[in-house]
Amino acid sequence: MSGDTAATAAGGEVQQQKAAGGNRIQVSSSKKPLFFYVNLAKRYMQQHDDVELSALGLAISTVVTIAEILKNNGLAVEKKIRTSTVEIHDVTTGRSIQKAKVRTI
Template identity: 55%
Template sequence: MDSGTVVSEATPEVKNEIQNEEEKLLVTAPDSEVKEIAVLTEFKKKRNQIQVSNVKKPFFYYYNLSKRHIKQYNEVELSALGMAIPTVVTIAEILKRNGLAFQKNLTISSVSLKNGENGKLVMKPKIEIALVNAEKIKNISTAPTSEDS
């Protein structure tokens, strides 16, 4: 596990959140007692996150998946690296233009990755666009207030 943060000793609540063996760590304390500790990685994928690639799946696969996530979770986070960025931007703009989503957040950054050919560190641009369900926003904005009565 390259990058991780020790969160806490695994309480019953935390144990329920641990999904697989990569997220837990057994540590032997000085008194030789083995303790289970929860470890959350920095790159843990969120349930409503879609990592878009421009070579693995066609554009409409990610578009339809985004629509499904917005309906199911009321929000979606699209992320992409490098040449997949235009695909993410296009998906987000189509969802906004069709009235399915509003843009909540936009994050642009650079990440360093090892090049598979020679092992050099290469900087890649990264984008994350968070979208929320437009219907949910409309319901909140049109909800009657006490002043309307």
């Protein structure tokens, strides 16, 4: 799952942008329904043959569910899963926070 354009879902909006890593859908833990992301991934795969799913923290379980739905429907095959931690600066507290990150390709 990877390519040339990226979709960023943050704060409830999806924006198209160029990404070096390919067709990336960054899943947020906002109020977007699960099937919004499933349908977006299907659309990316129709246009570009593949998609990369990415999430931080609590949104990781949503990415796993999306990947499983796509696999179980015969629409996708997981090529790679990458996990890491990233440091994010919390503006409300002024501290840095470690968050889990996952990418499925």
